[in-house]
Amino acid sequence: MSTPGSAASAALDRSRLERLRAAIGDAGCDAALLYDPINVRYATGTSNMQVYASRNPCRYALVPADGDVVLFEFKGCEHLSDGHPNVAEVRPAVSWYDFVSGHRTHEMARIWAVEIVALLGGGTDLAVDRLDPIGTAELEGRGIRVHDGQAVANRARRIKTDAELAVVRRAVEACESGIAAMHAAMRPGMTEQELWANLHHANIASGGEWLETRLLTSGRRTNPWYQECSSKVIGAGELVAFDTDLIGVGGYSVDVSRTWISDGAAPTDDQRRLWEEAAEQLVRNTELLRPGASFLEISRRAHVPPEGVHSVTNAAVAHGIGLCNEYPLIVNRDHVEAAGYDGEIEVGMVLCVEALAAPPGGSEAVKLEEQVLITADGPEPLSTSPLALVP
Incomplete structure (x- = not known):
């Protein structure tokens, strides 16, 4: 198996990201916001605590149809994505599920939404694979149209490179x-x-x-x-x-x-x-x-x-x-x-x-x-x- 950072690994990551970008564009979206650990891996080539992250929305990636990929990593784990060519920037994730945010969930969701909207740079159509109702409301309240990101990712993933x-x-x-x-x-x-x-x-x-x-x-x-x-x-x-x-x-x-x-x-x-x-x-x-x-x-x-x-x-x-x-x-x-x-x-x-x-x-x-x-x-x-x- 190729190791992270190898030529084979870079080719794998690049080929998957190219397919995903095309699917985002085909869906008429400006970007995809991915929480499903499988989709995050497909887009970025990175993996961290996949089983935990499948239950807890603690890491995510913003993938523009044309632009730099930003990975939001579980706090303290930012170094795990060093050297991955698909990831232009790593930021600490803003988590707003009840376990970590408690009564501050709505406050943290607002902080999260402001950051996502700023990264869209005026784009209004966002494909999201998983999102709690609070997050959907925060995005839509800022003029973002939320689309089915799981369908976008599935169409990209159906053909293997x-x-x-x-x-x-x-x-x-x-x-x-x-x-x-x-x-x-x-x-x-x-x-x-x-x-x-x-x-x-x-x-x-x-x-x-x-x-x-x-x-x-x-x-x-x-x-x-x-x-x-x-x-x-x-x-x-x-x-x-x-x-x-x-x-x-x-x-x-x-x-x-x-x-x-x-x-x-x-x-x-x-x-x-x-x-x-x-x-x-x-x-x-x-x-x-x-x-x-x-x-x-x-x-x-x-x-x-x-x-x-x-x-x-x-x-x-x-x-x-x-x-x-x-x-x-x-x-x-x-x-x-x-x-x-x-x-x-x-x-x-x-x-x-x-x-x-x-x-x-x-x-x-x-x-x-x-x-x-x-x-x-x-x-x-x-x-x-x-x-x-x-x-």
Whole structure:
């Protein structure tokens, strides 16, 4: 992985900022004010306390469509951004969430708004990805029109630059070392949490950062899907299913799912059928992800397991991924009316294809997921861990 300040890191940061500036201009905005730690990283190449900052608006960046980027850093941490070429100026953040400002929240929000408006230099259209009502009122009271900054950032992030793809490939490779470590450690008698810890360890040791979910379950806890790992002891011959959902090397997310037999024994007929149904769903839906295909057409044509095996708990056919799960989300036809939207598959997208075979009321489920790059010739698999019930 390239280190901060290296030529590769500078190229990565520059390529992302160029895409973001273009998206800000396309949205008709003068600048973007970014609080989401993922968006701040995308724009500036800097990272600090991302999990804490995702809950507490303690650092942010102002990114003009044309002009210098100003990073507002958590007080006392200004030195962390030294040498980042995307950041022209670092200022201490003005925090006005209740924990730090208490009864002075409105006072601090006014100070914050005056500074932001001054930096806009007469601009009136500001894309903001996250903002409490107090802040919105303070900006609008000063003549600023607030736009949806998350949509702006998502449109920029949907296509990966060449510099990004190099890091994505390294992140996937490191994650799959963790998957291999989990498989080597798996044995009946250990708890789900003990097995899951192997992926955490491998991710941190490789330079990764954190896991967004705790999706590893065994036996009856695999169905329904979305239960989190627990102190349950893994039994012999049980299915063990997981979803990596990690923020890995370079801050890039890897989202891969596999389902195994806990002791490598021969699967039962029911277990094999579930795995085959999920694998068919994965393969057939991956083939739909070709440049120019519309999201709604994919939703209409997407394969779902047959009645008795299909579960409504997993709506996704595929979703985008970069520094985290991101635009687009393509849902299957059961969920289009409630959550579907249209768009188009484009070269340079990185997508995760989901599959789940989970009989309603059944004893076990199989979860599979692959990460692919959309090329001019179609989807290219990025994940290479064996796709097998008994690897």
